[in-house]
């Protein structure tokens with residue numbers, strides 16, 4: 001659909017169009033449309049901008065990703081539709097592997113997401129394996145790749161439903177999530193939650209990582225940045241931001 005640039009909701013409608021396109025291409029699940037709608041509502045309440053508290057969380061996430069020994073980016077149908085190119089760029093900047101991991105089970109969709117990422121510049125994309133599972137999880141997300149999520153120490157999750165973050169932590173991994181909903185289970189259970197839209201947060205995360213690399217920060221300095229992150233406090237600040245907008 002062609003949206004006139006003068007439309008007051010131009011940016012938001014364009015993002016919505018990408019999700020619809022993802023469904024048409026078989027990359028995004030139909031449920032992804034509902035998930036997107038929920039995200040849109042929270043984005044509206046946040047003022048459709050990256051808040052200062054989100055920027056602080058992005059700093060912490062960048063430091064944690066640079067400290068990781070085996071970082072991985074987990075991709076589902078929504079993130080593939082919205083920010084494939086950016087996620088490939090992020091994987092090259094860190095560097096980190098890319099792995100498809102979806103909630104609504106479909107081998108066909110997993111392959112489509114993989115091919116879409118390759119079309120957008122990825123060299124390698126891991127797929128879940130039937131004989132490799134993470135513990136404590138019943139949904140389709142339990143199937144992982146033994147060279148990817150299974151052995152990762154830090155898992156980056158652009159957005160998803162709340163069934164997995166807590167479990168990844170139980171599996172002794174650190175988890176970074178991007179979620180517009182500061183009340184979500186993923187946001188609460190994550191090591192670091194970035195309360196922002198993935199379309200704004202990922203490019204900023206890439207820039208932040210590049211800057212940290214440019215300044216050549218030591219391991220100790222990066223650890224200080226991570227230690228400074230108090231997830232509960234940051235979520236409370238995000239809720240206060242929503243409150244301020246409401247008032």
Ligand code: PTJ
Nearest residue numbers: 032035039076077102103104159160161179180181197198
């Ligand atoms: O491709 P699949 O099968 O893995 O399915 C992916 C979805 C997203 C459909 C699935 O994980 C799901 O149902 O998720 P939920 O439970 O709807 O949760 C999605 C979360 O992402 C919600 O908390 C939304 O507020 C949030 N969200 C939606 N769009 C964005 C977002 N957060 C950041 N940026 C967005 N653009």
